[in-house]
Amino acid sequence: MKEKGILIVLSGPSGVGKGTVRKALFSEEELSLQYSISATTRKPREGEVHGVDYLFKERVEFEEMIKNDQLLEWAEYVGNYYGTPVEYVQKTLDEGKDVFLEIEVQGAMQVKKAFPEGLFIFLAPPSLSELRNRIVTRGTESEDLIHNRLTAAKEEIEMMDSYDYVVENDKVEHACDKIKAIVTAEHCKRSRVAPRYKKLLEVE
Numbered sequence: 001m002k003e004k005g006i007l008i009v010l011s012g013p014s015g016v017g018k019g020t021v022r023k024a025l026f027s028e029e030e031l032s033l034q035y036s037i038s039a040t041t042r043k044p045r046e047g048e049v050h051g052v053d054y055l056f057k058e059r060v061e062f063e064e065m066i067k068n069d070q071l072l073e074w075a076e077y078v079g080n081y082y083g084t085p086v087e088y089v090q091k092t093l094d095e096g097k098d099v100f101l102e103i104e105v106q107g108a109m110q111v112k113k114a115f116p117e118g119l120f121i122f123l124a125p126p127s128l129s130e131l132r133n134r135i136v137t138r139g140t141e142s143e144d145l146i147h148n149r150l151t152a153a154k155e156e157i158e159m160m161d162s163y164d165y166v167v168e169n170d171k172v173e174h175a176c177d178k179i180k181a182i183v184t185a186e187h188c189k190r191s192r193v194a195p196r197y198k199k200l201l202e203v204e
């Protein structure tokens, strides 16, 4: 039997740098992570591509996915639906590859129920004022949306204790190095009982 991949969940408030850190992690060849592309009803931001950043859906289409059990988890966040298509996650884990989900906390808690063996990492900002700076600097949200996202951020930060690890995103390289170390350590830990060693034991 093939060793299953690890389901890695990264959460953190809007603007903390999840997307930036994720891109840095995906350039690390030795990690070989597979990104699960979420479905959302949010409108694309400038430069975002359907099928790369998100699967952009109408509300009725998204509700159809919920009804047909096509989502591993879903949540409503600041007025839009976001959800993880279950088929890709199952298939990729079964192939022995690690799957990376970048999702908010309500969804992460649903994943924790379905996959308690997942690896849950919370990316935290150095401070709330720095978080605000980062959302403003990114320039993708109106003043209203920034306010709503900062309100959501406070609720999200309260949930950080439910995660296995909290990583502060002070500098992108530091956060990336820490997550890389966490994932590598998790692989070493799970290898102790890995099926690929069972054959060796049979020979003894």
Ligand SMILES: Nc1nc2c(ncn2[C@@H]2O[C@H](COP(=O)(O)OP(=O)(O)O)[C@@H](O)[C@H]2O)c(=O)[nH]1
Pocket: 011, 012, 013, 014, 015, 018, 019, 038, 039, 042, 073, 074, 075, 077, 082, 083, 084, 102, 103, 104, 105, 106, 107, 108
């Ligand atoms: N529950 C859930 N949350 C998601 C999913 N995809 C993205 N999110 C989260 O939804 C929130 C809003 O995402 P987005 O609109 O792209 O804003 P951003 O975080 O500011 O880049 C973020 O916390 C994302 O991590 C998903 O499939 N499920």
Ligand SMILES: Nc1ncnc2c1ncn2[C@@H]1O[C@H](COP(=O)(O)OP(=O)(O)O)[C@@H](O)[C@H]1O
Pocket: 012, 013, 014, 015, 016, 017, 018, 019, 020, 021, 134, 135, 137, 138, 169, 170, 171, 172
């Ligand atoms: N460690 C960091 N220090 C300073 N700015 C950062 C850092 N990480 C990300 N940023 C910037 O903060 C903004 C939000 O980052 P982004 O990756 O879009 O966040 P998220 O995906 O969590 O919403 C972007 O302009 C990004 O360049």
